[in-house]
Amino acid sequence: MRALSWLYLAAAYGFIFLPVIVLVTFSFQDGRLPVPPFKGVTLRWYAEIFADDRLMSALLNSLVVALGSSLVAVTLGFLAAFALARYVLPGSAWMRGLIAAPLTVSYLVIGLGLLMLFNQIGLPRSLWTVGIGHVVINLPLCFAIIYASMGAQQDAAERAARDLGASTSQVLILVTAPMLAPSIFAAFFLSVTFSWDEFIIAFLLARFEVTLPVEIWNMLRSGLNPKTNAIGSVVFLISIALVIALEFTVFRRRK
Amino acid sequence: MTSSIAVENVTMCFDGFDALRDVSLEVGSGEYAVLLGPSGCGKSTLLSILGGFLAPTKGVVRLGGSDVTRVPPAKRATTTMFQDYALFPHMTLAENVAFGLRMRGISADIRRKRAAEMLALVGLPDDGAKKPHELSGGQRQRVALARALVVEPEALLLDEPLGALDLKLRRAMQDELKQIQQRIGTTFVHVTHDQEEAMAIADTIVVMNAGQIEDRGAPERVYNAPATSFSAGFMGEINMIEGTGDGSQVSTGLGHVPSTMTGNVQVAIRPEHMLAGGDVSLGHATVEEVAFFGTFCRVRLNTDAGTLFAHVSPAEAPETGTKVPLAAQTHQIKVFPS
Amino acid sequence: MHTTKTGWGLLAPALLWIVAFFTVPMALMVAVSLWSREKGKIVQTWDLGNYANFLEKSYFMQGLVNSLEITALVTIISVLLAYPLAWIIAEQVPARFRRLALILAILPFWTSYVVRSYSWLLVLGKGGIVNQTLLSIGLIAEPLEIASTRAATVIGFVHFFTMLLTLTIYANLVQLPPNYRRAAADLGASGLQTFRHVILPLTLPGIMVGAFLTFVLCIGDYITPQILGGNNELTLPQIIMLQIGRRADFPMASAIALILMSVVTVAYIACARWLRLERV
Numbered sequence: 001m002r003a004l005s006w007l008y009l010a011a012a013y014g015f016i017f018l019p020v021i022v023l024v025t026f027s028f029q030d031g032r033l034p035v036p037p038f039k040g041v042t043l044r045w046y047a048e049i050f051a052d053d054r055l056m057s058a059l060l061n062s063l064v065v066a067l068g069s070s071l072v073a074v075t076l077g078f079l080a081a082f083a084l085a086r087y088v089l090p091g092s093a094w095m096r097g098l099i100a101a102p103l104t105v106s107y108l109v110i111g112l113g114l115l116m117l118f119n120q121i122g123l124p125r126s127l128w129t130v131g132i133g134h135v136v137i138n139l140p141l142c143f144a145i146i147y148a149s150m151g152a153q154q155d156a157a158e159r160a161a162r163d164l165g166a167s168t169s170q171v172l173i174l175v176t177a178p179m180l181a182p183s184i185f186a187a188f189f190l191s192v193t194f195s196w197d198e199f200i201i202a203f204l205l206a207r208f209e210v211t212l213p214v215e216i217w218n219m220l221r222s223g224l225n226p227k228t229n230a231i232g233s234v235v236f237l238i239s240i241a242l243v244i245a246l247e248f249t250v251f252r253r254r255k
Numbered sequence: 256m257t258s259s260i261a262v263e264n265v266t267m268c269f270d271g272f273d274a275l276r277d278v279s280l281e282v283g284s285g286e287y288a289v290l291l292g293p294s295g296c297g298k299s300t301l302l303s304i305l306g307g308f309l310a311p312t313k314g315v316v317r318l319g320g321s322d323v324t325r326v327p328p329a330k331r332a333t334t335t336m337f338q339d340y341a342l343f344p345h346m347t348l349a350e351n352v353a354f355g356l357r358m359r360g361i362s363a364d365i366r367r368k369r370a371a372e373m374l375a376l377v378g379l380p381d382d383g384a385k386k387p388h389e390l391s392g393g394q395r396q397r398v399a400l401a402r403a404l405v406v407e408p409e410a411l412l413l414d415e416p417l418g419a420l421d422l423k424l425r426r427a428m429q430d431e432l433k434q435i436q437q438r439i440g441t442t443f444v445h446v447t448h449d450q451e452e453a454m455a456i457a458d459t460i461v462v463m464n465a466g467q468i469e470d471r472g473a474p475e476r477v478y479n480a481p482a483t484s485f486s487a488g489f490m491g492e493i494n495m496i497e498g499t500g501d502g503s504q505v506s507t508g509l510g511h512v513p514s515t516m517t518g519n520v521q522v523a524i525r526p527e528h529m530l531a532g533g534d535v536s537l538g539h540a541t542v543e544e545v546a547f548f549g550t551f552c553r554v555r556l557n558t559d560a561g562t563l564f565a566h567v568s569p570a571e572a573p574e575t576g577t578k579v580p581l582a583a584q585t586h587q588i589k590v591f592p593s
Numbered sequence: 594m595h596t597t598k599t600g601w602g603l604l605a606p607a608l609l610w611i612v613a614f615f616t617v618p619m620a621l622m623v624a625v626s627l628w629s630r631e632k633g634k635i636v637q638t639w640d641l642g643n644y645a646n647f648l649e650k651s652y653f654m655q656g657l658v659n660s661l662e663i664t665a666l667v668t669i670i671s672v673l674l675a676y677p678l679a680w681i682i683a684e685q686v687p688a689r690f691r692r693l694a695l696i697l698a699i700l701p702f703w704t705s706y707v708v709r710s711y712s713w714l715l716v717l718g719k720g721g722i723v724n725q726t727l728l729s730i731g732l733i734a735e736p737l738e739i740a741s742t743r744a745a746t747v748i749g750f751v752h753f754f755t756m757l758l759t760l761t762i763y764a765n766l767v768q769l770p771p772n773y774r775r776a777a778a779d780l781g782a783s784g785l786q787t788f789r790h791v792i793l794p795l796t797l798p799g800i801m802v803g804a805f806l807t808f809v810l811c812i813g814d815y816i817t818p819q820i821l822g823g824n825n826e827l828t829l830p831q832i833i834m835l836q837i838g839r840r841a842d843f844p845m846a847s848a849i850a851l852i853l854m855s856v857v858t859v860a861y862i863a864c865a866r867w868l869r870l871e872r873v
Contacts, residue, residue: 005681012678013697016756019712020701022722026715035720080607087600099607102615104861106813108830109850113618116625116843136614139607168599197705200815204837213707220711220820224718232708239703308775328779335779341772345794354790355780406780 020236027229034226045230055231058215062196065127065211069134070191074184076135077142082176085150086158096147103140110136111201118205125207133201138191145190149183189246257441258319259284260305260333260410265314267300267466274300275311276466282410282459284319287436287443289453292463293489298446299414301463305444306412307331318409329358334403335412338419340395342387348374348398349383355406373401376435393424400435410442417452429455450490454478462486484591487523494529494563496522497593505590508560509537509581512588519593524583529565530554530573533584540581542573556581626847635843643848653832653849660828661856663743664812667750668804674751675758676800682759683766695763699756706753710820713749714740717821741823749817754807761806765799766792798868805864809857829853 026034030042049055080099084092102110114133115125123129154176161175177184199213206214212235219228261281267274275297282288290298303309304316307328316324323331334355342351353370361369374383377397387395396416403411416432417425433456436443447453453460454474462470462477462485470477470486481487484495498507500516507522512535514520529537540556540563552572554565558581565581573579629638647653682694701709715721717740724736739745769792777787815830822828827835829849836846 002685005685008677009681009686009694012674012755016698016701016752018722019709019716019752020704022715023704023708023712033720034715035718036722036725076607076610079603083600083603087597087603089597089600089604095604095608098616099611102611104809104857105619105854106809106830106857108813108815108833109622109854110615110618112833112837112846112850113622114614115837116621116847117614117618119843120621132614135610139610143607168603199707213705216705216707216711220707224715228708228711229715232704232711235708236704240700243703306779308779328775329781329783333779335775337772337776339770339772341770341776343773343776343791343795354777354782357790358777358781358783358786402776402780 023229024233024236026226027233029226029229031226033224034229035224045226046234048227049231049234052227055212055215058210058212061127061209062212065131065134065202066192066195069131069195070138070188072131073135073138073142073191074146074188077139077187078146078177078180078184079172080143081147081150082172085147086155099143100140102136103144107137107198107200111204114201115204125205127206127209127211129205130202130211133205134191134195134198137198137201138194141194142187142191145187146180146183149180154179256407256409257284258332258409259286259317260319260442260444261317262301262304262311263315263317265301265304265311265316267297267304267309268312273466275304278314278466278468280461280468280471282442282444284442285440287433287445287456287458288461289457289459290444290446290461290463291448291450291453291489292469293448295465296463297466298448298463302335302412302414302444302446305410306333306335308335332409333412334406334408335414336396336399336403336416338415340387340399342395342398342402344387347384347386348379348390351387351398352383352402352405354402359406369405370401373405374398376404377401378431392419393428396420396428397431400432404435404439404441408441410444413443413445415446415448417447417449425452426455432456454490462489464489479587481523481589484521484523487589487591492526492564492566494524494526496524496560496563498522498590500590509558512537512590513585514588514590516590516592521591521593523589523591524587526553526564526566527551528583528587529556529563529581530567530571530579531583533582533587535583535585535588537581537583539578542575542577542579545572545575622847622850625844626851628844630840630842630844643845644852646845647848647852656827656829656832657852657856659743659826660812660830660853663746663750663818663828664808666747667754667811668807670747670751671754671758671807672800672804674755675803676762678755679759679762679766683763695760698759701752702756707816707820709753710749710817713745713752714820717745717748740821741825743822743826745821745823746818746828749821750811750814753817754811757810758800758803758807761803762796762800765796765803769795801864801868805860808860812856813853 025038027045028041028043029038029045030040083089084096089095111133114129114136118125118129157175157179158171161171166174197213198211199217202211202214203217210218216228216231219225219231259281263279265275265278278297278301280301290301292298300309304311307323307326311324314324315322318332328335343354346354349367349370352373353366356366356369371380371383374380377400379394379397379401382390382394387398390398399416417428420428429452432443432445445456457474459471460474460477461468464485470482477486478490481490487493488495496507496509498505498512498520500514500518500520502515502517504511505514505516505520505522512522538559540558542554543557543562544555546553546555547569551566552569554567554573556563556565556579567573625635626643627639627641629636629640629642678698682691682698686694704712717723719736719738719740721740723739724733727733728736773791773795774787777791782790813830815834818828818831819834822831830853833846833849833853836842836849
């Protein structure tokens with residue numbers, strides 16, 4: 001590889017990893033501020049975050065909202081994809097457009113709209129409302145991914161199943177879903193990723209019980225603190241570990 | 256200006272797999288050579304080495320006698336016609352054809368003229384402004400040919416150029432390729448797995464198998480007097496009969512066949528020679544089935560040496576169930592070691 | 594069994610969800626944008642007062658200008674940084690390290706978005722590593738004010754979108770049939786010529802799509818400008834949030850949100866038209 005390319009690669013990686021390295025390094029800072037000079041290693045900030053009830057419950061909330069809303073999004077997306085791919089419905093192009101529409105709108109605007117709706121109908125803000133918002137942003141994605149992978153092969157298998165007497169729900173559960181498992185899983189994984197890290201909708205639509213990004217945001221108000229570094233590093237490392245685990249189990253198996 | 260192209264003792268090794276093993280070949284200047292063989296025999300690898308896209312693990316590539324082994328494709332005086340044509344989708348046909356000239360710094364006016372001439376040569380004189388996606392497969396192939404020839408290479412390399420076309424189009428293109436080559440006079444090296452195509456076009460056929468050259472010669476010679484049993488079987492349907500030789504003749508299930516080979520051997524006879532008569536008698540056989548193939552009938556024969564096949568013209572096709580005499584001429588019978 | 598009724602039944606849940614929780618809120622937003630906030634209450638005035646307000650007050654128009662300038666800057670810089678990186682990974686990194694190189698290039702994606710912006714605050718702040726390094730090697734005498742400026746916002750954005758664009762441009766590059774490159778080389782093109790005449794034109798549509806994505810995500814983002822941008826100049830999302838939070842002026846917030854959406858729509862139309870023209 002040419003020298004210039006190596007140089008650029010090094011510089012690029014340096015730029016990309018700079019904030020992460022600073023984040024993780026100063027999470028061990030034996031001092032009050034997570035900035036140079038580095039005073040020594042301590043695990044006290046990690047101990048603090050795990051002892052912080054608000055933070056831990058926020059983490060749990062994020063998990064629950066992510067998993068719950070993704071489950072709903074994938075299920076609705078799967079059924080809708082099946083319906084639009086296998087049935088001739090009038091105006092199906094419009095339906096597809098409608099389901100995909102939220103993709104074109106910024107999360108802030110979606111959150112604002114939902115906030116006003118819930119105010120209007122008197123639904124109090126909570127993790128449930130956050131979940132509703134997350135389904136709205138993830139449903140188009142799940143639909144698109146699953147719809148794109150519904151091909152002739154599934155169609156043939158479904159016809160064979162019906163030919164042998166299966167009802168629609170049996171076809172869905174026993175034939176279509178298993179055959180589409182990789183796409184369904186990919187859609188689910190993507191939704192969880194987006195929901196887990198999502199801030200603005202969670203910020204607007206939650207009240208007392210919040211998700212992790214919102215709680216971290218609140219922590220920022222009290223200034224620079226190695227504790228924030230610690231929780232950030234934890235989130236980062238968990239995500240990496242998950243991806244590595246997936247890489248070696250799900251994605252390797254295909255080879 | 257065209258020249259000869261050759262490889263000397265070329266070996267190509269990929270991660271422990273030998274794609275080519277000590278292969279030597281020279282294609283004369285102005286010759287139309289066809290590299291023929293089954294998938295995986297190394298013919299495309301050899302073509303890539305000739306074109307400079309692969310550097311051989313061992314051996315030398317020569318163009319007109321000079322060593323070009325380390326010369327990259329951009330600087331090597333060969334051009335390649337790729338299997339998927341690789342026409343640049345965002346350029347017009349004229350721009351595609353003129354591309355090589357542009358890379359050589361030739362001025363726009365001359366480029367335009369030469370590209371137009373070349374497109375006319377391949378039968379697309381009025382389509383210069385079109386884009387590749389507007390053309391059919393056969394038309395795209397002509398443009399790819401024009402693009403490769405306009406830079407006047409010393410040798411043109413064609414990688415299974417007719418594979419994507421249907422039969423009728425393929426036959427037409429085979430004729431055209433031959434005509435263009437004869438008109439321009441450039442050395443052509445053409446890779447295919449279709450032996451009929453090879454016989455239709457080639458001045459020289461090079462039969463390859465498992466990284467080595469099995470046979471090499473004019474189509475008629477390779478077909479009628481194949482050098483190896485592989486070559487015999489690949490060039491067309493052939494009957495293989497087991498036998499044992501004692502030095503003066505070979506004994507088979509059909510009788511004796513003159514040959515000086517000893518030990519276990521395979522006796523090869525083309526189907527069209529089985530029922531045509533000859534000085535070597537091969538006993539009798541019962542006709543099991545006669546299948547009509549248009550220009551000939553394929554007769555399935557039950558013989559003392561197993562099931563064999565004969566080709567006869569439809570007018571002479573025997574009835575099913577009859578007993579027919581088998582005979583062939585001495586020079587039509589080939590004997591290979593087992 | 595295979596009746597249309599079943600089809601509608603399967604489609605209904607998703608459709609109802611979108612209508613109830615997307616279409617209705619959007620329609621509500623349009624309506625509310627035509628109302629006003631007077632004396633602490635929301636009054637259904639049904640006029641374009643909020644829009645007029647937006648066009649008249651320099652505070653709002655400046656916000657729009659800020660958003661557009663920052664987004665344009667971020668998009669251009671990110672594309673210019675990402676393309677070479679994607680290229681090097683796709684073309685020059687040895688095949689067996691390619692996947693690793695790509696994953697490394699996008700690894701920081703997995704830090705939470707909020708945390709990532711916060712990390713840049715650490716890096717660019719008065720006591721942060723950039724200032725400390727510059728001080729220690731004597732390039733500056735006093736710490737620079739980098740954080741809480743437009744520069745910091747741009748850097749924060751560029752960091753994120755360079756990763757995103759590297760991924761999309763890489764995907765685009767590797768799906769180019771390799772024979773295009775071989776054919777160009779075969780006809781005498783050098784690496785640079787192949788890039789200029791073949792690769793660049795063919796990857797341009799993919800770049801456009803990536804750039805559009807960058808534009809949309811960047812102009813609608815609240816987090817990065819809020820953490821890194823300081824209070825001297827605000828972007829539209831920040832202004833919207835101020836309308837909601839401090840003043841509970843939902844009508845004005847709705848109007849600004851719709852204006853933001855219009856800007857995105859204009860960009861979308863421009864992009865779609867360009868892509869249709871460039872269709873190969």
